[in-house]
Amino acid sequence: MAEKGSLSRVYDWFDRQLPVTELMENHATKYPTPKNLTYWWNFGSLAAIFLVIQILTGILLAVQYKNDPTLAFDSVQRIVRDVEWGWLIQPMHAIGASFFFLVMFIHLGRGMVYGSYKSPRALLWLIGCALFMVLVIAGFTGYLLPWGQMSYWAAQVITEVFSAVPVVGQTLVEWVRGSFVVSDATLSRMFTYHIVLVPILFIMLTVVHISALHKVGSSNPTGVEIDKKEKDKFATFHPLTTAKDAWFGLLVLMVFFAFVFFAPHYFTPVAQFIEANPLQTPPEIVPEWYFLSMFAILRSIPEKLLGVVALFGSVGILFFLPLLDRSPVKRAFSRPIFRWGLLLFFLDFIYLGYLGTKPPLGANLVAGQIATLYYFLFFLSLPLVTWLEAKMAAKKGAKDE
Numbered sequence: 001m002a003e004k005g006s007l008s009r010v011y012d013w014f015d016r017q018l019p020v021t022e023l024m025e026n027h028a029t030k031y032p033t034p035k036n037l038t039y040w041w042n043f044g045s046l047a048a049i050f051l052v053i054q055i056l057t058g059i060l061l062a063v064q065y066k067n068d069p070t071l072a073f074d075s076v077q078r079i080v081r082d083v084e085w086g087w088l089i090q091p092m093h094a095i096g097a098s099f100f101f102l103v104m105f106i107h108l109g110r111g112m113v114y115g116s117y118k119s120p121r122a123l124l125w126l127i128g129c130a131l132f133m134v135l136v137i138a139g140f141t142g143y144l145l146p147w148g149q150m151s152y153w154a155a156q157v158i159t160e161v162f163s164a165v166p167v168v169g170q171t172l173v174e175w176v177r178g179s180f181v182v183s184d185a186t187l188s189r190m191f192t193y194h195i196v197l198v199p200i201l202f203i204m205l206t207v208v209h210i211s212a213l214h215k216v217g218s219s220n221p222t223g224v225e226i227d228k229k230e231k232d233k234f235a236t237f238h239p240l241t242t243a244k245d246a247w248f249g250l251l252v253l254m255v256f257f258a259f260v261f262f263a264p265h266y267f268t269p270v271a272q273f274i275e276a277n278p279l280q281t282p283p284e285i286v287p288e289w290y291f292l293s294m295f296a297i298l299r300s301i302p303e304k305l306l307g308v309v310a311l312f313g314s315v316g317i318l319f320f321l322p323l324l325d326r327s328p329v330k331r332a333f334s335r336p337i338f339r340w341g342l343l344l345f346f347l348d349f350i351y352l353g354y355l356g357t358k359p360p361l362g363a364n365l366v367a368g369q370i371a372t373l374y375y376f377l378f379f380l381s382l383p384l385v386t387w388l389e390a391k392m393a394a395k396k397g398a399k400d401e
């Protein structure tokens, strides 16, 4: 027998003391995946790709970034202009945030279309919702760091919403800001949350998310669960999924790098190129595109406390989806009422995003209120929709007999 190379010997040394091969086979190479998954099932791995990009570019940025209001803005400009490769790393992180949100919206939307939140994947969905909340926190805390005009004023507006909470409102605002206004104390805590808390939560929750996925397995586009014993309906993760993930990932990365190279400031508002000035409010305060729908929900309700409840409720309600929708039918396309309700929900969400860019006055305010109402009605009507669909199915069954 040929003598083993030194690399194989090192591998064997690890494998004797750690479950390397076992983990690789169970979770990567030999992990059984339904053969009929479409490209909609690629967005989970895309999310993982953008998570890695954000963490790596984030570490490199943190090395040069100055966490101090008198230096923060200049330090970001310096990174882009003077630091080796800074021109690449900084836009990768900024545009990466937008791509991460986009991928996450599609991943979440796919889950809603294919009933991925239903048994046996309800816990998987809940962990996903927690991941989405971490992403929202990451987006919010990270936006303050460049200390531009929009950073400062967006933080001022968003932290102010806590003042609507009865009794403890003002204390809560000061606690979040670390001061009476957004200041160096706020920057310090947002920086710490962004570079310590957020990555830890992301990594921990992603590991749990994937573990939960591998316990129950992926769903599939038919909406009918495949029995683990039906071996011919599964392929091993490698090479089927690895190849699909790799080429689709490369395709999306090409679009991503097209933005990074040719439109690095595409998602950055002009006010972000002016250093934060606590004495001058910009003409309009608009959040990043991925927060626009939530922003529209907040502003559509003139009563401050209700607006805040709706804002947090718009994300919180995702956690209740497995409870609200108890229909045994998974695939939206196979459900006569739900499919139209869901389509309208997606359009409603996009429309809310559009309204988030407009001042909440006159017709826009009314439109925002109707769109917000539908946003919540969609979720809250699910028990009724399920009941109606069951009735329709029973009627059809009786007719067929």
Ligand code: HEM
Binding pocket: 040, 041, 042, 043, 044, 045, 047, 048, 051, 104, 107, 108, 111, 114, 115, 116, 117, 121, 124, 125, 126, 127, 128, 129, 130, 131, 132, 202, 206, 209, 213, 217, 218, 219, 220, 318
């Ligand atoms: C950092 C964020 C996330 C990462 C890295 C991630 C990763 C993944 C991966 C790799 C898969 C398997 C491939 C696929 O089905 O697309 C998956 C499946 C899934 N994810 Fe995520 N995910 C994230 C966030 C979320 C969010 C925000 C939700 C929903 C609230 C979610 C819910 C699900 C569900 C329900 C499945 C199972 C899909 C099925 O088989 O039907 N994930 N995730």
